[in-house]
Amino acid sequence: MKTDNSPARGTRDLLPASVAVRDHVLESITAVYRRFGYQRIETPALEDIARLQGGQGGENEKLIFQVLRRGLADEIAADTPVRDLVDLGLRFDLTVPLTRFYGNNQAQLPSPFRSLQVGPVWRAERPQKGRYRQFYQCDIDLIGEPSVLAEAELIEATSQALAAVGLEGTTVRLSDRRFLAALAEAAGLPAQSWDGFFIVLDKLDKIGWDGVRNELEGLGLPSTSIAVAVDTISALQGLEPAKIGDALADAVPTMGAAAIEDLATTTACLDRLAVDQPLSWQFDPTLVRGMGYYTGQIFELSHPGSRSSVAGGGRYDKLIGRSLDRDVPACGFSIGFERIVDLLERSARRDAVALLVESDVPTIEILATARGLRGEGLAIETIRRSGKFGAQLTRLESAGFTAFIHLRNDSGVVTRGEVRALGAADSTGRS
């Protein structure tokens, strides 16, 4: 009986060529971060459901795959609340697990702790093209460094990681949550409206200034405040680095000297970095970042090939400490792993030579020949000769092989051909 072999709705199988691209991205990123002292950790896919629903995940908490308790009766009693049936869930991000991990293992971790996480997360989103219910995230976090040394290092390392993957031409956009707070204050917006104001501002890329104004008015915000906010932001766009500090002190006086000094330090570091490597960056007063837990500088990396950012992060000094008795400074960067994989070209090319074996060659000779060739440093895949020689070579070529070796039995003498390039190969196949 022929059965449906599709993967579960919204998920996908990854074929060898896809996995090869993903491994390349992973290995390149890991190698760069390792040079900065970041070490990989791993947490379980399953977390206690109460932790996942603790409020840190925002809208993502509605998308949790929940796991049924074990040992339930075969039939459920009447009016059992669903929450009584589940005890675990699949993680929807790597930040909730990191917070728990740090709390659980801090005694064994160095300070500062540089963490690199790469792994799958799960969200029960409505399936759509290019969006999957299981996808990888890649998070880098520096826990325990209170100064913007963390921000500057994370931006430098991440720019280099993306360059190592093959994504050149990224641009850094930088802002600070403390600037946004001061902006809202300077505009005379009531404090309870700030979150709504930030959420609308975050949509500027998609809806433009007119859209932002309309949505802010829709929230019932005073039009004078809106005008002040928009004018202030406009005045702060495209400034020369050296002028940002003074401009901020004028425009948003409640921002505070420390926050302005931090911005001056980070921008000076980026300016200096740009001397040593290609780097484009800008202060972007419209940058918001979605999550509510940021407390200081925020940043994104964009790439001309992608409409949305390819990496984003910021400082979150109040999150890690929630599960401890004290605040722990922390700053992180999350790379859009799937987005980057999508930006890279796929090549079927494989670093392997096909050993094409006629059916009358004894198994023991096939293995010994392959072993000898591997001893010479070749990756050898043994494949039986079948069908027309030329057609088989074409199949090998489209499977990504770049060369083949023909092994045959000449009246009892096993004869090995030379390494022959595919594509350029003689399709008669005589070797």
Added chain:
Amino acid sequence: MKTDNSPARGTRDLLPASVAVRDHVLESITAVYRRFGYQRIETPALEDIARLQGGQGGENEKLIFQVLRRGLADEIAADTPVRDLVDLGLRFDLTVPLTRFYGNNQAQLPSPFRSLQVGPVWRAERPQKGRYRQFYQCDIDLIGEPSVLAEAELIEATSQALAAVGLEGTTVRLSDRRFLAALAEAAGLPAQSWDGFFIVLDKLDKIGWDGVRNELEGLGLPSTSIAVAVDTISALQGLEPAKIGDALADAVPTMGAAAIEDLATTTACLDRLAVDQPLSWQFDPTLVRGMGYYTGQIFELSHPGSRSSVAGGGRYDKLIGRSLDRDVPACGFSIGFERIVDLLERSARRDAVALLVESDVPTIEILATARGLRGEGLAIETIRRSGKFGAQLTRLESAGFTAFIHLRNDSGVVTRGEVRALGAADSTGRS
């Protein structure tokens, strides 16, 4: 408030030193298999629950983490069967997903297809020391090769993979399900008792011959049959390779010429392989392997450091084809990933140099210095000087650093010390 930060029951966090060992195992194994033409694939963690409960998983099907359907009412109606509440489950092995994967993607896969899978699986087992509810499996499968070329290649590649990981001194044990069937027949055991007979025989390692005899009698099997089976097995243990074929033809006449010829070929290949590399192997008539789907040769790799085998596999020609309209020959080897990681020594040693930074060094200078050192090929982790110098060096050493560099501000001049080895370092720290 201090909260409980433990991972979910039966799961664990993996700290950097553990992940480093696991990455080493994974990279070493992958590199070897790649030389044989195996390519990594990936399937989703979630599969449709009906597929997971399809009977292929034996006892493991009782240990599935089941996932609640999305969009259920907040309260469950009376007498709702549990099975109506779930639609997905976490995979408990990599074989069920491979079968589905091959069925789903065969048109895009080469033939033969050499697959390498490494990834987590989940089983809701009672938590116990050294056993976790999430653990990694590593499966290698050759799909589409009907001859024992597959068996011999898998054994060769897997021996080399384990040697590359650092596990020398493995022994291969080899048998054939067709031998076991012929043995049961020769002993006059009724066909319906064969599975029970094999299950008991599989326990020989643990319960010894007396235990096997007792349990077989407990199954109600005729004592004459038991005696014949035990005698036949004993007579076939420790044979010289050249004599195995004749001994089998005598002892278990229904085994058939093809199966005996296959065994002769595999053993000849192993004999020849043993000329080129250290290899110990034996025909083991007591080998059974747990899963019911094997159809031909079966094999295990054992290591003196582990009581149970470190890898096992065999031919399963009837499984892949179940979801298609035809049989597809297949042979696989599964490496006990967690067991191998446990056998390896952990070293905290890291290939990174600590850049120890005094608090009065400007951030921009810290980053530029670290960048320059990374440009010289060093992995540099920036760490702030704190507390007593000697005590901090001791902490760095136990965190695995082998060297450090001191960066300080001498009256406005940033001064970089030399690379100093840790352990041998001057604990006054003047550089």
